Amino acid sequence: MLAIGVVGFCATFAEGASADWTAVYLTEVTDAGPGLAAAAYTVFMSCMAGTRLLGDRLVRRLGPARVVRCGGVVAVLGGALVVASRAPGPAIAGFALLGVGVATVVPLVFAAAGDAGATPGEGVAGVATITYLSGLTAPAVTGWTAGALSYPAAFALITCVVAVMTVTAGALNPRGGGAAGRPAAETSGRVEKAVPQAGARPVDVRKAGNARALPASAEIRQDLRAGRRPRPAGPSGPG
Numbered sequence: 001m002l003a004i005g006v007v008g009f010c011a012t013f014a015e016g017a018s019a020d021w022t023a024v025y026l027t028e029v030t031d032a033g034p035g036l037a038a039a040a041y042t043v044f045m046s047c048m049a050g051t052r053l054l055g056d057r058l059v060r061r062l063g064p065a066r067v068v069r070c071g072g073v074v075a076v077l078g079g080a081l082v083v084a085s086r087a088p089g090p091a092i093a094g095f096a097l098l099g100v101g102v103a104t105v106v107p108l109v110f111a112a113a114g115d116a117g118a119t120p121g122e123g124v125a126g127v128a129t130i131t132y133l134s135g136l137t138a139p140a141v142t143g144w145t146a147g148a149l150s151y152p153a154a155f156a157l158i159t160c161v162v163a164v165m166t167v168t169a170g171a172l173n174p175r176g177g178g179a180a181g182r183p184a185a186e187t188s189g190r191v192e193k194a195v196p197q198a199g200a201r202p203v204d205v206r207k208a209g210n211a212r213a214l215p216a217s218a219e220i221r222q223d224l225r226a227g228r229r230p231r232p233a234g235p236s237g238p239g
Helices: 002-029 034-053 055-062 064-084 088-102 105-113 120-148 151-167 217-225
Strands: none
Touching (some): 002 064, 002 088, 002 105, 034 055, 034 088, 055 064, 055 105, 064 088, 064 105, 064 151, 120 151
């Protein structure tokens, strides 16, 4: 749970600090006018929103940990571009990459948190406490760093935080090998039974001879046409 919280903390730190300081960075470092400064914020938020809408497809194809790692690499590249930029164009491109990189992380963190504790509520509450601490610390730490050192130094710090997120992304891998997050050994060896449908008795599908345990649909239709009740399901006789 702690490792998942660290991933969420880093993502929220980068997301919040970038959103709060994008326009200021463009104004103070690149001498951009108010229009370009506002455009940089819009680009950052639009890239983050657009990528988040595609997040489900990416997770189904790559898995949560790999999506966060790839996003972290993109965000680190974006942060490095922001730090190195002294013109509005490259800086805006860097903020766009930052938005793309951190977009899917927080939803994946809370999805993993539901499986991290003894109960889903306990896991989400614990991870949320760690994650949202960054909402209190990110603006203050970023502002202090910018005032004491420089705005590029502040975004270098944000880039380092994103790098930590990338390294710890493995915490978002589902626990166990079962489809619902349970260990595969927990379900191995159990007798799998068919789900009862319309009052039918459960059938042990691992027993031999169950191929004719239920009457075929064609036989049911034939019985109905003849005015007879469908024959009940039962084990086939000795062949």
